[in-house]
Amino acid sequence: MSYEDLAQSVMEGDIDGIKPKVEAHLAKGAPAGDIIAQGLLPGMNVVGRRFRDGDMFIPEVMRSARAMNDAMLVLEPLIVGESVPSQGRIVIGTVLGDVHNIGKDLVIMLWKSGGFEVIDLGVNVPPAVFVQAIEKERPQILGLSALLTTTMPAMTDVIQAVEAAGLRNGLRIVVGGAPVNREYALQIGADGYAPDAGGALQMAKDLVGELVG
Amino acid sequence: MTGQPAPPTTRVRRVLPVLTADAVETLYEKALVFCETKGFKIESPRMLQVLAGAGAQVDQESQVAKLPRGLVESALKTVPQSFALCARDPRHDLVFPHPEDGFYVRTNTGATLYLDPGAEKLRRLRVADVAAWGRLVAQLENIDVCAFGTPADVPQATADIHGLRALLSNSLKHTWIQPYDEQNVGLLLELAAAAAGGETAFRERPLVSLIACSLTPYTFKPMDTEVILQAAAHGAPIMACSLPSQGGTSPVTPIGTALVAGVEILAMVVMAQVLRPGLPVIATPLVFAMDMTSGRVGHSSPEALAGAAAAIQFVKQGLGLPGHTYGTGSDSPVYDQQVSVEAALQAATMAYAGVDLLGAAGQFHTATALSPLQLIIDNEVMGMLKRLVRGPVVDDETLGWETILSVPHGDTFLLSEHTYTHCRDAWRSRLFTRESEETWRERSGKQLSERVLERYEEIMAAPQEPVVSDAVAEAMAQVVKQADERLA
Numbered sequence: 001m002s003y004e005d006l007a008q009s010v011m012e013g014d015i016d017g018i019k020p021k022v023e024a025h026l027a028k029g030a031p032a033g034d035i036i037a038q039g040l041l042p043g044m045n046v047v048g049r050r051f052r053d054g055d056m057f058i059p060e061v062m063r064s065a066r067a068m069n070d071a072m073l074v075l076e077p078l079i080v081g082e083s084v085p086s087q088g089r090i091v092i093g094t095v096l097g098d099v100h101n102i103g104k105d106l107v108i109m110l111w112k113s114g115g116f117e118v119i120d121l122g123v124n125v126p127p128a129v130f131v132q133a134i135e136k137e138r139p140q141i142l143g144l145s146a147l148l149t150t151t152m153p154a155m156t157d158v159i160q161a162v163e164a165a166g167l168r169n170g171l172r173i174v175v176g177g178a179p180v181n182r183e184y185a186l187q188i189g190a191d192g193y194a195p196d197a198g199g200a201l202q203m204a205k206d207l208v209g210e211l212v213g
Numbered sequence: 214m215t216g217q218p219a220p221p222t223t224r225v226r227r228v229l230p231v232l233t234a235d236a237v238e239t240l241y242e243k244a245l246v247f248c249e250t251k252g253f254k255i256e257s258p259r260m261l262q263v264l265a266g267a268g269a270q271v272d273q274e275s276q277v278a279k280l281p282r283g284l285v286e287s288a289l290k291t292v293p294q295s296f297a298l299c300a301r302d303p304r305h306d307l308v309f310p311h312p313e314d315g316f317y318v319r320t321n322t323g324a325t326l327y328l329d330p331g332a333e334k335l336r337r338l339r340v341a342d343v344a345a346w347g348r349l350v351a352q353l354e355n356i357d358v359c360a361f362g363t364p365a366d367v368p369q370a371t372a373d374i375h376g377l378r379a380l381l382s383n384s385l386k387h388t389w390i391q392p393y394d395e396q397n398v399g400l401l402l403e404l405a406a407a408a409a410g411g412e413t414a415f416r417e418r419p420l421v422s423l424i425a426c427s428l429t430p431y432t433f434k435p436m437d438t439e440v441i442l443q444a445a446a447h448g449a450p451i452m453a454c455s456l457p458s459q460g461g462t463s464p465v466t467p468i469g470t471a472l473v474a475g476v477e478i479l480a481m482v483v484m485a486q487v488l489r490p491g492l493p494v495i496a497t498p499l500v501f502a503m504d505m506t507s508g509r510v511g512h513s514s515p516e517a518l519a520g521a522a523a524a525i526q527f528v529k530q531g532l533g534l535p536g537h538t539y540g541t542g543s544d545s546p547v548y549d550q551q552v553s554v555e556a557a558l559q560a561a562t563m564a565y566a567g568v569d570l571l572g573a574a575g576q577f578h579t580a581t582a583l584s585p586l587q588l589i590i591d592n593e594v595m596g597m598l599k600r601l602v603r604g605p606v607v608d609d610e611t612l613g614w615e616t617i618l619s620v621p622h623g624d625t626f627l628l629s630e631h632t633y634t635h636c637r638d639a640w641r642s643r644l645f646t647r648e649s650e651e652t653w654r655e656r657s658g659k660q661l662s663e664r665v666l667e668r669y670e671e672i673m674a675a676p677q678e679p680v681v682s683d684a685v686a687e688a689m690a691q692v693v694k695q696a697d698e699r700l701a
Contacts, residue, residue, distance in 0.1 A: 057505035059460070097394075099434060102461050106508045149325050149363045150372065150393040178581065179325055197508030 001025065003039035010043025013063030015070060022071045032078040040071055048114050052202055065113030086117045088208040091133045092143030093121030095154035100147035103177060106197040114201045127161035134167045140208050146177040156188045172207040176200065226314040227604045228567035231522045241531040244476045245282050252279035253431045253480045257438035260484060267487040280483055288486035289532060296493040298450060299418040302385040307357055309535050309569065316569055318540065318595045320350060321576035321583055322360035322391045328548055328584045330669050335582055337365035340379045347383030349585055352672045355595040356574055360389040362583055368701030373397055374404060378689050381408040385680050389452065391424045395436040398443045400696045407688035422450040427477040429455060429462040441481065445488035452537055453481035453494050458501035458510040459520060467520035474498035474524045479532065495570065496534040498524035511544035511579050513555040522566040529567055538563060540571020541591050544579045552577045552587060557594055564598040586665045593644045600640045644668065
């Protein structure tokens with residue numbers, strides 16, 4: 001059994017077979033970190049590429065992410081003294097006055113599938129709660145979601161609150177939602193905007209890449 | 214023969230059902246089981262109390278209300294089968310069922326972007342555009358209900374109130390209101406009452422109907438229950454809207470989505486009828502499908518159309534409600550040929566699905582952008598469809614039976630009395646041409662886009678009588694001022 005076989009299990013979303021395969025690798029003495037780095041992550045990278053190219057559909061990506069997650073549940077406790085590889089940390093929420101979550105939740109699933117650690121603040125989130133979360137979690141990216149034209153202005157409130165708290169530096173703020181467009185994002189001082197969930201994963205990778213330099 | 218055309222069509226609308234009677238029955242039974250066993254999360258203690266009083270099984274902690282079969286069926290019995298959506302000019306009243314078994318047409322609601330005629334780039338909608346939209350709708354004979362987009366150049370907290378004032382100041386047709394916040398609902402109705410000439414006048418003839426929406430799946434936000442509460446208090450008809458997106462907030466299958474839309478609409482029917490038996494409710498499944506490669510939702514894909522057609526048949530035949538859905542529009546983000554194709558396909562599909570109120574005229578970019586030129590084209594297409602969906606009268610006169618028998622073999626019908634009598638029966642387009650290329654070049658050489666632009670300029674240049682008196686304008690201004698002071 002090879003690491004390629006494990007990567008294939010991720011790509012195929014083999015939620016029934018991946019855990020036994022991981023355990024088999026561990027039984028042969030493979031380090032947990034190697035299993036992740038050489039087996040699981042390459043599989044998810046292929047998934048990300050195929051999704052970007054329109055070759056894999058969202059439910060298929062999520063199935064792969066679920067398989068990956070099932071594998072990680074076995075491996076994470078065994079990673080001692082080192083952190084699990086992560087693409088970056090993101091805090092996200094739907095802004096104050098808005099309770100829509102489907103778009104946000106879809107983006108979260110795709111970000112997680114791409115290896116990001118995501119802290120979901122939920123819906124109807126006041127600016128102060130975003131600020132507290134940034135102070136605590138120190139994410140690279142803050143995501144703001146709004147589905148109503150009347151709640152879009154709350155995005156500006158959050159950005160202003162983050163700036164007032166001195167947390168803007170080193171943080172990339174991205175916005176999204178049906179009424180939002182790139183022009184609006186730039187107007188309010190956001191760093192990124194993705195017109196749909198599919199573009200959000202690559203955007204997050206690009207923004208983290210900018211920060212890393 | 215006098216040359217007076219005989220009506221070529223019946224008063225019977227031809228509908229192409231997508232579901233069998235058994236399928237409708239299956240959906241109905243599933244819907245009742247859902248209402249009774251799964252229920253709805255209703256984030257309104259007041260509405261939960263009302264429902265509990267009517268016999269619903271309510272869990273206050275989870276805010277879930279389960280509606281027993283008897284309650285649902287009782288509500289379906291009190292929903293009126295006939296009613297009118299009133300307009301300030303009674304000539305524009307919309308009677309349900311349609312007296313000629315036809316359908317009505319509504320413009321887009323809620324768009325935030327606007328494409329100026331002849332422009333290539335979208336811009337944010339302004340309140341002056343809403344006013345112009347009202348003036349345009351007033352001149353389009355096949356557009357019956359006017360709704361409005363969300364202007365960006367007014368305080369956002371009261372954008373719906375400013376938008377309504379602009380529309381009521383320019384249109385005498387029935388208006389559909391989309392409130393954006395719980396606190397705005399009462400003010401919007403106050404504004405409508407001011408336009409009607411006072412609360413009493415408004416209650417006698419409500420000039421507006423209201424959107425009540427679910428938050429799919431199976432949830433109702435405080436704002437939308439507030440809409441139902443206020444509509445019931447004022448006697449304003451409700452368009453009970455469910456906006457499922459296949460694969461996202463409803464089953465990925467069109468028929469599963471039709472069921473989810475139906476149950477959510479049923480919940481709104483129950484709420485409305487418990488509060489005010491006899492309140493008109495129009496079932497409004499606005500069906501979307503999620504693109505599984507991007508997560509974006511649209512309403513023009515075949516799956517969305519299939520879901521909408523099934524949902525409409527379910528609410529009409531299964532629940533006995535009038536049906537309203539997207540009856541035109543496009544998912545194209547730019548104003549191109551895709552808009553024309555999708556708008557016409559959606560219109561034809563929904564007209565033949567039996568929809569009573571076809572919505573979304575003038576929109577593209579999945580309901581977020583308005584084009585006044587597309588509104589004019591939609592007006593034209595709707596005229597065609599209003600004719601197309603009628604079945605023919607079949608008798609000796611319409612058959613031209615005597616003429617058939619009298620025309621010699623190999624001869625022509627062109628000179629017959631029958632042709633002379635009926636030669637003007639055909640629906641003639643103001644915008645679409647059937648000329649030869651040579652004639653077209655000689656006469657105008659103008660493409661559709663240019664002809665529509667001319668028509669738009671002609672309409673907007675024509676003088677229009679004011680539609681509100683100074684007193685009404687002042688009354689509305691006071692409501693808007695109060696709203697801005699309180700909310701903006």
